[in-house]
Each structure stands twice: as C-alpha cells, then as structure tokens.
Amino acid sequence: MSGKRWSFKITPIRIAMFAIFAVTLVMYLYRYYVGLGAVTDLNDAYPWGAWIGADMNVIALAGAGFSMAIISHIFHAHKYEPLARRCLLMSFIGYVLVLLILIIEIGRWDNFWRPFVSPNLHSPMFEVYMCIVAYLVLQVIELVEVVTEKVAPKVQQKMQSIMPIVFIAACTVPLGHQASLGALYLAMPAKLDAIWASQMMPWLFVFSSFFIGPCVAIVEYIWTSARYKMKVDTDMLYSLSRISAVLMAIYFVAKCADIVVRGQVGNVFAFNMTGNMFLLEMLLLTVVPIVIHLTPFGKTKGGLLTFGISGMAGLVLTRLNVVFTGMAAHLGGGYFPSFLEIFTTVGGFCFAFLVYLYVTENFPFFYGVAGDAEGKPVGESAESGFNQAIM
Amino acid sequence: MANSVVTNQKGVLVDLTKCVGCGSCTVACKMWNNQSFQHPQTEEFQNAHGVDVELDSNTWTTVDHKLVEKDGKEVWRFVKRQCMHCLDPACLSVCFSHSFHQTNEGAVQYNPELCVGCRYCMIACPFDVPKYEWEKVMPSVMKCQFCSSKLADGEAPACASVCPTDALMFGNRDELLAKAHEIISSDSKYVNHVYGEKEVGGTSWLYISDVPFGELGFPTNLPEQSVPGNIHEFTRFTLPIFAVGATAWAGISMYTSRRHKVHEAEHGHHDEK
Ligand code: SF4
Numbered sequence: 001m002s003g004k005r006w007s008f009k010i011t012p013i014r015i016a017m018f019a020i021f022a023v024t025l026v027m028y029l030y031r032y033y034v035g036l037g038a039v040t041d042l043n044d045a046y047p048w049g050a051w052i053g054a055d056m057n058v059i060a061l062a063g064a065g066f067s068m069a070i071i072s073h074i075f076h077a078h079k080y081e082p083l084a085r086r087c088l089l090m091s092f093i094g095y096v097l098v099l100l101i102l103i104i105e106i107g108r109w110d111n112f113w114r115p116f117v118s119p120n121l122h123s124p125m126f127e128v129y130m131c132i133v134a135y136l137v138l139q140v141i142e143l144v145e146v147v148t149e150k151v152a153p154k155v156q157q158k159m160q161s162i163m164p165i166v167f168i169a170a171c172t173v174p175l176g177h178q179a180s181l182g183a184l185y186l187a188m189p190a191k192l193d194a195i196w197a198s199q200m201m202p203w204l205f206v207f208s209s210f211f212i213g214p215c216v217a218i219v220e221y222i223w224t225s226a227r228y229k230m231k232v233d234t235d236m237l238y239s240l241s242r243i244s245a246v247l248m249a250i251y252f253v254a255k256c257a258d259i260v261v262r263g264q265v266g267n268v269f270a271f272n273m274t275g276n277m278f279l280l281e282m283l284l285l286t287v288v289p290i291v292i293h294l295t296p297f298g299k300t301k302g303g304l305l306t307f308g309i310s311g312m313a314g315l316v317l318t319r320l321n322v323v324f325t326g327m328a329a330h331l332g333g334g335y336f337p338s339f340l341e342i343f344t345t346v347g348g349f350c351f352a353f354l355v356y357l358y359v360t361e362n363f364p365f366f367y368g369v370a371g372d373a374e375g376k377p378v379g380e381s382a383e384s385g386f387n388q389a390i391m
Numbered sequence: 392m393a394n395s396v397v398t399n400q401k402g403v404l405v406d407l408t409k410c411v412g413c414g415s416c417t418v419a420c421k422m423w424n425n426q427s428f429q430h431p432q433t434e435e436f437q438n439a440h441g442v443d444v445e446l447d448s449n450t451w452t453t454v455d456h457k458l459v460e461k462d463g464k465e466v467w468r469f470v471k472r473q474c475m476h477c478l479d480p481a482c483l484s485v486c487f488s489h490s491f492h493q494t495n496e497g498a499v500q501y502n503p504e505l506c507v508g509c510r511y512c513m514i515a516c517p518f519d520v521p522k523y524e525w526e527k528v529m530p531s532v533m534k535c536q537f538c539s540s541k542l543a544d545g546e547a548p549a550c551a552s553v554c555p556t557d558a559l560m561f562g563n564r565d566e567l568l569a570k571a572h573e574i575i576s577s578d579s580k581y582v583n584h585v586y587g588e589k590e591v592g593g594t595s596w597l598y599i600s601d602v603p604f605g606e607l608g609f610p611t612n613l614p615e616q617s618v619p620g621n622i623h624e625f626t627r628f629t630l631p632i633f634a635v636g637a638t639a640w641a642g643i644s645m646y647t648s649r650r651h652k653v654h655e656a657e658h659g660h661h662d663e664k
C-alpha cells in the first residue's frame with residue numbers, strides 16, 4: 001500500500017457521472033427556488049412518485065448492510081466478514097443517497113427537524129425516520145472503526161469497548177425501519193390492491209430486506225473481482241447463497257399462505273396487470289433464484305451472478321409494486337416522473353457510485369485487497385483473492 | 392374513541408335528498424376562509440360546484456353534480472365533499488411531526504408550522520381530502536378545518552349556516568346519528584345506511600341518501616377499523632421488536648463466538664468450512 005493513496009482515477013464514464021451529478025446539484029438549487037409543483041409531475045392525486053419509489057428500493061437493498069453484519073458478526077460466520085464490510089460501506093452510501101433524495105422530496109425541507117421536537121410515536125413514518133437517522137450514526141461509528149484499524153490503531157483500540165453494543169444496535173435498528181416501510185402502507189388498506197394489502201406487509205418487508213443481503217454481496221463481490229481480476233471463491237459464495245435460498249423458500253411459503261388466507265388466489269391468477277406483476281415479483285425474488293441454487297448452474301460464477309441479480313430485481317419489484325402497481329387503480333394514471341425527477345434520481349445514483357469507487361480505491365483494505373491508486377491490485381494478494389489478503 | 396381531547400363531539404348530517412346543488416356552502420366556505428375562485432395551479436377561474444369539480448388547496452369543499460340512474464330514470468344528485476373529520480383520523484395518526492390535532496368539538500386541524508411536507512397524510516386519508524400547495528416554494532397541506540373557531544364559539548360552520556334547504560344539519564354527533572336513523576327508518580326512499588357512522592371508525596360528517604353511496608363517488612370498501620387502529624397492530628410491536636431483536640442478537644452472538652473458540656481450541660486453527 002505504498003505510493004499515492006489519495007487519488008482518483010479519471011475515466012470517461014466517471015467524468016460523465018461527475019457531470020450528471022454537477023447538473024443534479026444545479027437542479028437542486030432550481031427546485032429550491034421554484035418549488036415542488038413546478039419541477040415535478042407530482043399532484044394532489046399522486047403525492048408520492050419516483051423519488052419515494054427510489055428511496056424505498058435503496059433502503060431495501062441497503063438492508064444488505066445489516067443482514068451481512070448479522071450473518072458475519074452475530075452468527076460469527078467469519079468467512080463472510082470481508083463481504084460484510086463491503087456491504088456496510090454500500091449500505092451507508094445507500095442511506096446517504098436516500099437522505100440526498102429526501103431533502104428535495106419533502107415539501108418543507110426547512111422543517112426537517114420538527115419530528116424530533118414534535119414526535120408522533122404512532123406514525124410508521126416517524127419510526128422510519130428515527131431508525132434511519134440512528135442507523136446512520138451507528139454506521140459512521142462502524143466505518144470509523146474499520147478505517148482506523150489501519151490508519152489510527154490507537155483510536156481503534158479505544159473504540160473496542162463500545163463496539164459490541166454498536167454491532168448489536170446496528171443489527172437491531174434496521175429491523176425498525178425496514179418493517180415500518182411496509183407499515184406505511186397499513187394506512188391504505190382500502191387503496192392498495194388486495195394482493196399486497198396485508199397486515200403481514202411489515203414483516204414481509206423486513207424479512208425480504210434481510211435475505212437480499214447475500215444477493216447484493218454476491219453481485220458486488222463478482223463485479224469487484226472482475227474489476228481487480230481476482231479469482232472468484234465460488235464455494236464461499238455458494239454457501240452464502242444457500243442462506244438466501246433457504247430464507248427465500250420460507251418467504252415464498254409465507255407469501256403463498258398470506259395470499260391463500262386472504263382469498264387472493266383468484267386475483268393473483270387473473271392474468272391482469274396486478275396479477276402478472278405479482279407473479280413476476282415472486283418469480284424473480286424467489287422461484288428463479290431457488291431453482292438456480294438447486295441446479296449445478298448455481299455453483300458457477302454465472303449462476304451465482306444470475307441468482308443475485310434475479311433476487312435484487314425481484315426485491316425492487318416488490319417495492320415498486322406496492323408504491324405504483326398496487327396503488328394505480330386508486331391513484332389513476334395522472335403521473336409520470338418529470339425530467340427533473342428522473343435526472344436527479346440518476347444524479348443521486350452517480351454520486352453514490354462515485355463515492356463508492358473513491359472509497360474503495362483509496363481504502364483498499366475495505367476489500368482486503370492491497371491496491372495502488374489506480375485501483376490495480378498489487379502483489380500476490382491479487383491473485384489469491386481478498387479472502388486471504390485480509391487475514 | 393382514541394382521543395380524549397374531544398369532549399363535545401359535533402357533527403353535520405348531510406341529507407343528500409334535500410341538496411339542490413346551489414353551491415352556497417362552497418361560496419360561504421371560500422368567503423369565511425378568504426379563498427379565491429382560482430385554481431391554485433392553473434390560475435383559471437373555477438366554481439367549487441358543478442360536474443367533476445375537485446378539492447384543491449384553495450377549495451376546501453365542493454358540491455359534486457352527479458348524474459345517476461334511479462328507478463330507470465336519470466336524475467341529478469349533488470354531493471357536498473369536504474374533510475369528514477374522522478373520529479380517529481388517519482391524517483393525525485400518520486403525520487410524523489404531529490401537524491394535526493383535534494379540537495374539543497372534534498374538528499381535525501392542521502398546523503402548517505410543524506409540517507415537513509412528506510405528504511403521507513394526503514396518501515393516507517381514506518377520503519383523499521388533504522391537498523397540497525404545489526405552486527408554492529414553501530407549500531402547506533390544505534383542508535377543511537371544520538370552521539373550528541366558529542365551533543368553539545358554539546356556532547355552526549359557515550357552510551352549514553348558509554344552506555337554504557336544511558340539507559346540512561349541524562349539531563351534536565350522537566343526536567344527529569339518532570336523527571339520521573329516525574329519518575331513514577321512517578322514509579323508505581332512503582338507502583338503509585348512514586355513511587360515516589362506522590366507516591374507518593366513524594366520522595363527524597354523516598350522510599344519508601336515496602341513491603347508493605357507491606354511485607355517488609363515496610368509497611364503499613372502507614373497513615370499520617380506523618386507520619390508526621390498523622397501523623397500531625404493527626406499531627405496538629415496535630418496542631418488543633427492538634427488545635427481542637437486541638436480546639436475540641446478543642445471545643446468539645455470545646453463543647456462536649463461544650462455540651467458535653471451542654472449535655478453534657480443538658482444531659488449533661481457523662477452520663470454518
Ligand atoms: S377525512 Fe381525511 S383529512 Fe379529514 S380527518 Fe379524516 S383522515 Fe383526516
């Protein structure tokens with residue numbers, strides 16, 4: 001880890017992402033200057049749109065941070081620890097992205113602090129807000145601990161006394177906001193399509209955000225391995241995918257039971273928009289990954305990648321189906337995200353991506369990869385993979 | 392009732408068979424609340440009564456003219472819409488900064504000072520009542536406030552006080568409810584349903600009609616359980632989740648790390664496969 005450490009490789013794609021993010025910041029100013037109505041397609045019939053949809057998804061996928069932490073720190077499956085670290089980083093960046101989107105999404109951003117002084121403990125939104133803020137603080141502490149390990153070992157030593165509590169808290173707090181995101185929709189039992197409008201929603205939300213963790217971890221691992229030209233430890237990934245697959249099967253059964261108990265079988269197989277979208281969601285989130293896992297294909301790199309991507313796509317669909325598909329009949333078709341809504345969302349993702357690249361390239365130990373500033377791995381550890389490099 | 396603040400629950404009984412669609416109430420509402428007849432976003436002039444009129448941030452009540460079929464004939468019916476002032480309001484319970492509160496008389500009031508503008512109240516209201524000032528840089532939510540200052544003085548709301556046909560009867564909710572049942576049981580033209588008696592836990596505004604409510608644009612799939620009641624089935628688990636979660640993680644963590652150490656001691660090195 002010698003040489004220039006604080007640098008950032010510039011490629012055309014990165015320049016483009018910078019540009020998009022810069023324009024996004026200008027759009028932020030514009031939105032603050034003219035107001036919500038002028039720049040979005042949101043309206044009285046459709047008060048929640050693309051920004052909320054994006055936030056719901058980012059939070060759900062960022063569940064990878066807490067689920068991988070639980071798997072590696074709570075169940076002490078140490079072989080997944082490097083993955084848990086990366087997920088912690090991604091998840092933290094994800095939550096920052098959520099806040100970034102929320103500060104233009106809310107109508108009265110100057111009142112963001114009101115819930116702290118005028119709290120409504122009965123609102124699921126309150127729980128979402130408080131848990132996310134608390135979790136961000138916990139994540140910062142966890143990240144500081146990781147970073148100081150190499151940079152300032154003394155600080156890291158001092159932190160050890162509080163770390164067990166921080167770890168437990170960081171594994172507990174997300175249960176609150178992941179479930180509450182589903183609970184948001186308990187307020188609309190008569191508006192949300194009956195396929196999704198279940199009292200079980202909070203529990204299904206928190207459960208799915210948990211088992212998506214390994215999917216995110218696997219996809220990111222394979223992608224990073226390609227970036228650093230490292231060997232992929234498919235055995236390790238396969239055993240990790242098993243955790244997901246088992247939980248997916250449980251989720252599948254729970255979801256089917258939920259549908260049957262509430263008499264929604266007919267609606268699911270009505271072969272209309274809502275029914276089909278539900279089937280697609282179930283297919284991608286559970287059936288496809290489980291089948292892949294059970295076949296030899298599931299042990300290969302390609303199989304693991306498909307496993308992860310299918311799960312992630314399915315998870316995104318579960319959230320979008322609640323926010324849009326399931327509400328469409330009630331809200332009507334009077335909304336399509338405006339150019340600014342789409343652009344700023346993309347801009348937010350560009351920001352998240354750049355931060356991720358910057359951090360991983362300047363703090364290679366996140367990956368257990370010794371690398372130089374170009375992001376190229378150095379020495380043997382590159383070939384043998386980070387699993388050994390971290391030890 | 393969830394809220395003990397309400398000691399003198401008022402209400403309005405709307406007899407839709409008596410409404411002639413004149414729109415006086417909508418004008419009275421605009422005057423009392425000092426609102427223009429412009430659409431807040433398009434700035435076009437608009438009446439608050441007519442066909443397909445809708446509530447907006449500048450229009451807290453409308454009289455919706457509906458052409459419906461009754462006994463084989465087409466007839467007009469006129470439906471006044473405004474906030475229903477639920478007994479256990481969704482808007483109040485979902486707002487995370489407590490921007491809503493109930494007055495002694497049961498008026499559900501909104502305080503823009505506290506509002507963060509998340510618009511959860513808008514999407515959660517079973518009657519889609521709260522509207523937003525989309526055109527403003529610093530917008531607020533807007534809805535009928537049940538003329539709460541008038542109610543506190545023992546007066547009828549502006550809209551009810553100007554109704555020329557007595558279609559809007561103001562009074563104590565329990566008395567109005569008894570009256571509503573009396574009217575529908577003594578006259579067979581009425582549909583046997585007091586809308587607002589049980590919907591989402593009951594509302595201050597009650598309706599009786601001779602045309603089924605579904606045909607008049609009322610949501611008919613509302614549960615009797617209030618929205619806060621429904622949400623509470625989850626939120627009551629909040630603290631238990633954290634308590635059980637944290638305890639479980641701590642317990643499992645201690646157990647697995649112990650097992651890990653024993654394993655290490657036996658095998659002398661890391662062996663996790
Ligand atoms: S009708 Fe809607 S806005 Fe009015 S009190 Fe009920 S929930 Fe609140």
Ligand code: SF4
Pocket residue numbers: 485486487488489490491505506507508509510511512513532
């Ligand atoms: S928009 Fe305002 S009043 Fe409505 S729920 Fe959000 S903070 Fe509360």
Ligand code: SF4
Pocket residue numbers: 419420421423424451452473535536537538548549550551
């Ligand atoms: S009660 Fe008052 S604010 Fe509400 S509709 Fe009537 S006049 Fe308007």
